[in-house]
Amino acid sequence: GAVVSQHPSRVICKSGTSVKIECRSLDFQATTMFWYRQFPKQSLMLMATSNEGSKATYEQGVEKDKFLINHASLTLSTLTVTSAHPEDSSFYICSARPGLADRDTQYFGPGTRLTVL
Amino acid sequence: GQQLNQSPQSMFIQEGEDVSMNCTSSSIFNTWLWYKQDPGEGPVLLIALYKAGELTSNGRLTAQFGITRKDSFLNISASIPSDVGIYFCAGRVRGGATNKLIFGTGTLLAVQP
Numbered sequence: 102g103a104v105v106s107q108h109p110s111r112v113i114c115k116s117g118t119s120v121k122i123e124c125r126s127l128d129f130q131a132t133t134m135f136w137y138r139q140f141p142k143q144s145l146m147l148m149a150t151s152n153e154g155s156k157a158t159y160e161q162g163v164e165k166d167k168f169l170i171n172h173a174s175l176t177l178s179t180l181t182v183t184s185a186h187p188e189d190s191s192f193y194i195c196s197a198r199p200g201l202a203d204r205d206t207q208y209f210g211p212g213t214r215l216t217v218l
Numbered sequence: 219g220q221q222l223n224q225s226p227q228s229m230f231i232q233e234g235e236d237v238s239m240n241c242t243s244s245s246i247f248n249t250w251l252w253y254k255q256d257p258g259e260g261p262v263l264l265i266a267l268y269k270a271g272e273l274t275s276n277g278r279l280t281a282q283f284g285i286t287r288k289d290s291f292l293n294i295s296a297s298i299p300s301d302v303g304i305y306f307c308a309g310r311v312r313g314g315a316t317n318k319l320i321f322g323t324g325t326l327l328a329v330q331p
Binding site: 105107133135143144145146147150192194196198201203204206207208209210211212214 | 221248249251253258259260261262263266268306310317318319320321322323324
């Protein structure tokens with residue numbers, strides 16, 4: 102199946118610093134990429150949807166100035182957690198789809214574990 | 219954010235037993251998907267359902283898209299230890315700019331050899 106990669110897989114940072122997470126679709130062009138956050142023992146919660154070349158659409162309650170998303174190409178989206186705090190510690194998972202047809206599968210990356218000290 | 223109700227929350231079974239879990243929603247979905255997530259990894263797609271009433275199998279897994287389009291179930295037959303993980307249902311509504319996927323609350327499956 103299609104492959105979506107994330108980098109880094111794990112990051113530890115100090116409170117107040119910014120962290121960038123990359124999401125790449127390795128063998129297909131992704132018209133749409135999604136960013137999810139998952140707290141321990143909980144489900145995946147959609148944070149935002151990004152389409153290449155346009156501004157991301159954020160879910161209610163997600164601060165767009167804190168979670169900056171850039172979808173610069175059809176194979177790369179980045180999530181920057183700005184001025185990270187301990188409550189931002191979570192598992193961040195990206196996802197990508199080649200198109201918007203019903204049968205266009207949504208593939209998930211392996212996730213990035215963020216720990217803010 | 220919106221979530222689908224998934225049950226049971228967890229299951230502890232013996233190897234060889236069959237498993238059934240389901241997902242319900244107050245909203246209608248056009249697509250139902252079932253994913254499995256291992257610890258520290260992203261979800262992996264197991265089965266995709268696109269039509270109301272559709273019944274689809276993938277090896278020992280069988281899933282159905284409910285007639286009302288508000289529910290779906292997943293069955294696993296003859297469970298084995300590697301079936302251990304968290305199973306999520308997900309629903310998608312067609313239309314709009316995003317076609318976003320809404321996830322269920324998850325079912326933790328533990329299989330004892």
